[in-house]
Amino acid sequence: MRRGTFIAGGFALAGGAMVVQALPPLAARAAASDVVDVSLTATPLTFAPFPGISFQGLAYNGSIPGPLLRIRYGQRLRARYVNRTGEPSTIHWHGMILPNAMDGVPDVTQVPVADSGAFVYEYTPDPPGTRWYHSHAGHQTLLGLFGMIVVEDPRDERADQDIALVFHDVPKPASVEAALAGTSTAPMVDPLGSPELLAMSPDDRMGDEIAYAAHCINGASYPKASPIVVQVGQRVRLRILNANVTQTRYVRLAGHVLRVTHADGNPLAQPVNVEALRVGVAERYDAWVEFTKPGAWLLQGLSADPMAFEQAVVVHTPGMEHATPQGSPSALEGVRYFTYELAGLAQAVGAWPAGGRIDVSRSYVLGGGQWASDRWTMNGSAWPNTEKIAVRRGDRVEVRFTNKTDMHHPMHLHGHVFEIVEINGHALRHPLFKDTSLVDPNGGTMTWRFSATSPAGRWLLHCHNDIHMMDGMMTEVDYA
Amino acid sequence: MRYLRLFAGLLAVAAAVALSVVHARAAGEPFAGGDAAQGAKLVQASGCEGCHGAGFTGGIGPALVGIEKRLTAAQVADKIQHPKAPMPNFGFTDAQAADLVAYLSGLDGGTGKPVVKIVPAEPTDQATVLVTFSGTPPSDVQVEAVMRMGAREHGTGWVPLQKTDDPHVVAAKVRFTMGGPWIVRVRYGKGAAMDVPVTVDG
Incomplete structure (x- = not known):
């Protein structure tokens, strides 16, 4: 029994x-x-x-x-x-x-x-x-x-402590309703790197942003969050989830290097040492930290464009509970932070990822998001009218995205682990194994490959920004 | 273009810059003459209002409105650069501390008027009214919730504000008898009353 x-x-x-x-x-x-x-x-x-x-x-x-x-x-x-x-x-x-x-x-x-x-x-x-x-x-x-x-x-290698960190933010209810209608006046917050964003005034509005009233790690706001106590000499594994459904978070632990070993729970080809993690909507990262001296530091979640301190928890060694915690500046200039290109050893533009046969190939242009339009699209169509991907068991599938909008889209595939093999024209020497990945805005491209070896059925493929998903940016992979 | 452009925020920044000029201290004083606009950016990036409250009217951290009347620029800079837990140390440079001092010194517009804060901002049946003074609050501060019905006003009665843990802040609870647009009216001494509109989601 x-x-x-x-x-x-x-x-x-x-x-x-x-x-x-x-x-x-x-x-x-x-x-x-x-x-x-x-x-x-x-x-x-x-x-x-x-x-x-x-x-x-x-x-x-x-x-x-x-x-x-x-x-x-x-x-x-x-x-x-x-x-x-x-x-x-x-x-x-x-x-x-x-x-x-x-x-x-x-x-x-x-x-x-x-x-x-x-x-x-x-x-x-x-x-x-x-x-x-x-x-x-x-x-x-x-x-x-x-x-x-x-x-x-x-x-997995053994950690002295294994700590779960769930980042999330509490929305302002009125902004949720407005965002669903595309008329939100909440300030735009989106990851770095968009030329159109740089040209925007701080007072421009996108219409689909959610405003947040409080910012939490494991359900508590700084300074109410219980501190994490670590011992000098310990190697600590942090399991980080960004459960915010519209915004990327940059995660830093002041004064420490993060050794990233897993993306979305899947091992990287080789660990990457960074000062900050970019964690898109619904992504997870496992990062290891070694504590070599006594102190008190802030583990912070930062939003981008403009950079802002959102949530934090104190990490300290015994006896340092009353010490002033050291924080990180809210800026990424000169900071080495985790990107797919860094972890995947991106090659020069032009080198197309090697690989065997491709049985099914599909390209999607991500679009929509006009002011008050209430519509986000894949190849011009919104769910449930989007083009589906029909596969047979055993097929090797390639999906390519071109993002014509000015926001990142955290694209998620259900029931599979895909490989990111290309980003913005750069082939990745080490494909990243993931289930959710940020496609860059303003013409950004990304190519996934995966094997159709999951149980038969209908598997959704959608933007994990809840507003975009509900407004149509969703399709599915169907097993024959 | 797909954007809706709002000007209110821009005007607020402009006002802050103008006020910082009013508040600029004599040259030569430590941490005087900072750039309030730069200070505003640092404040935004560092999430200061998360702890010090919206509009710096107090929260987990103390109210900062009117800080320039309570402390010198050097004292404010010292608190920024050598904070006590739970305030984090962000490692601000002297120039950044001066910018922050310039911004924070302009929060009350130089009027000396108290700042009224309503918690929660969108109440359902009652709210706490917090009034922050740059100095010691007078002993006769009162508050009333008022509803306008056409040309007439219906008040719920004046309530005296009580002292709080913060020596600059007095507070009282007000009740709203129905949903709709209300006014929170604060008065003290012989001055005119201050009206703060609030929408009650009843």
């Missing part, structure tokens, strides 16, 4: 905040069990992470983010979901290769779970790594329905 391990709820604390904490060591868990049982219940939550902020959100098991789930590679996950949000909902297991019926897309892979209804998601999480789960209904992720799931890889 199989023995179940029940892990839900143990990480949620009163007040809706998940305290920054090290993951429990493996020895503390029932390693022998085959099935890990999880119970997730979504309910409304008044979320108050900062004085003066009282946000009417949604939460799994009463906390934003939802409970941190941890499972060993090879174990089976059985997650019983109870929906008490008052509206239909689902759970999408972001970054997992799993049976299509477990993918959690309303009206595509399952009938949405009605209010007061329940659904059991059961699958064996694959591949291992830092992944996450979130609602795929409406803009429920923006309201708080998200959490991290870690699938432990037995091959």
